[in-house]
Amino acid sequence: MSGAANHNDARSLPAGANAAAPLLEIRDLRVSFSLEDGRRLTAVDGINLSVSPGEAIGIAGESGSGKSTAASAIMGLLPPNGRIDSGSIRYRGLDLVAEGAPLRRTRWREIAVVFQGSLVALNPVIKVRDQVAEAIELRLGEPANAAREKAKRLLADVGIPDKRLEAYPHQLSGGQRQRAMLAVALSCSPAVLIGDEPTTALDVIVQAQILELLDRMRHEYGLGLILITHDLAVIADMCDRVAIMYGGRIVESGSVREVFTNPRHPYTQALLGAAPDARAGRRTIKVLEGQPPDLASLPPGCHFAPRCPLADARCTEEDPPTVSYEDRVTLACHRYEPNGGALPAPVAAPYPVLELGKR
Template identity: 45%
Template sequence: MRGVDVGVAAMPVLSVQDLKMYYLVERRGWVRAVDGVSFDLEKGEALGLVGESGCGKSSLGITILRILPFNAKIFGGKVVLEGKDILQMPEDKFRKEIRWKKISMVFQGAMNALNPVMRVGDQIAEAILLHEDVGRQEALERARNLLKLVGIDPSRANSYPHEFSGGMRQRAMIAMALACNPSVMIADEPTTALDVIVQAQILKLIKDIQRRLGISTILVTHDLSIVADLCDKVAVMYAGKIVELGPAEKIYYRPLHPYTAKLLGAVPSVKGKRRRLEFIPGAPPDLLYPPPGCRFHPRCPYAEEICKKEEPPMKEVNGVKVACHRVEELWNL
């Protein structure tokens, strides 16, 4: 099993430890978007990061890549890439050595970020030239190879973005993210703006690339069933925190946190009684004023006094990490 410490286990490619990033909102205070997040990403591993909108998934991505808006502040933690803490690295070094080169990101709706007046091949070549000491011809050749890799005929390098379909533009953005052979690629809801068939094609492409090139991937989505199919490991995020983390198939077939269970429409049987809960009533909390105790407690049908008062610690249950006071009791473990 991957991702489990076996004594002499190889170092993870990326290790995020107790990471905290808040946004300052004038006169109101801090939005605790990333509030003590920890996980490891092994070489070649695909991690699915799931949770409803507003849970802090994109905030986690931009904190790792350090592309934060002016009102964001990192409050602590570590981001260790290949053994080095890159959170403390000076910005110019980070820009030269890490961002796009070691860690890249494909954004939600990224296909609209291509420069409309520049040929697609030139844009990819540009990304290479910016980070690597290679000639223009070599960069263009690599751009054509990258297009081929993402399933676009290399001759289309001479096309302009408007001559591409939405799916092709998103493929080009993936090629751009791969331009400098990164160790880690973060794909933040890379298919949301596309139609269902194209979505499936792009997801398959991401999976193929991750397998073929051995790139460690973080796939952000709100759809847990996509992740079960595509990823090795799943991290479920709720209100700025990871509430469940473990092998994808375990979490998909046997979710432990009530939030994960409800994302999947699964129903714990409390003391033999079955309850039907197909949807999650309410919405994620305002992260300016997160609820005390377990942040999910106001929406959790199983919440008790302790859930309202004490933050649940991460515990390991059957090879899965889960932050729920009542997990053993809920599932008769």
């Protein structure tokens, strides 16, 4: 690839960064929003997450689980009524929350995001090459001619031919716009790339092309990839680790193989029970009944308890602690005791689940 060859050559770290520290590390992150009636809605409730160079982690869960809010907090893109209440977001040891505005440039150079709405995210009155070049000029300080040449190479890397360089966003197909968005994201040679539902509203063939492109970019650029999606099969195919979110919390996390082969949390089991997959053959699909919780008025206890077929009185009264087992799996469920950190056997699901981890 033309752009990948020198991506990590002599990469300079921001002042105060530590090359030995995790690439991106999130600890006990809490994010809330103020409502018009004076209440606060907690959208992200104490999550822990990390990603290493070349690693892909998938974040899955229903709409309203806090996935995209977590991404917005990482990028410093919370709306005016949103705030980070506590916790840390560290890039190479630098706390992006504590440092605030002085690290805004670092955040956008080192961490990039591809959103789902390319037609909205791209400027409709600027040609695609100029949009990529503008990002290079503003964030890297490169001269205009050099920025335009680099933009041309990046767009070629993501599959935009020369004849489309002078096109406006509305003149491109949905898949081409997503490719252009990826070129903008890669323009500053980031170390971390966040894909927030990057294939929503694309047809299945274009979805596969964009996901294949993301995976190729991850390997060739050595990126740490955070992929936010509803599609568990995509995570199974692309990611090394997975975090399952519900009601603002991570209820289960671990390697894709472990979590998707031996799902332990009832919500993970429910997601896999409802997952359609043409490659799985004939099987019963179990629809998860009920609705995700109202984050502005959460009941006590486990957030999943009102929908959980295994819930008992303890589940409706006490928050389950998040326990790490053998540094392989984390669980937040009363059905699993700490057990000295030994990884417990899964509680049997009351319906068939799709064992994606066996692929």
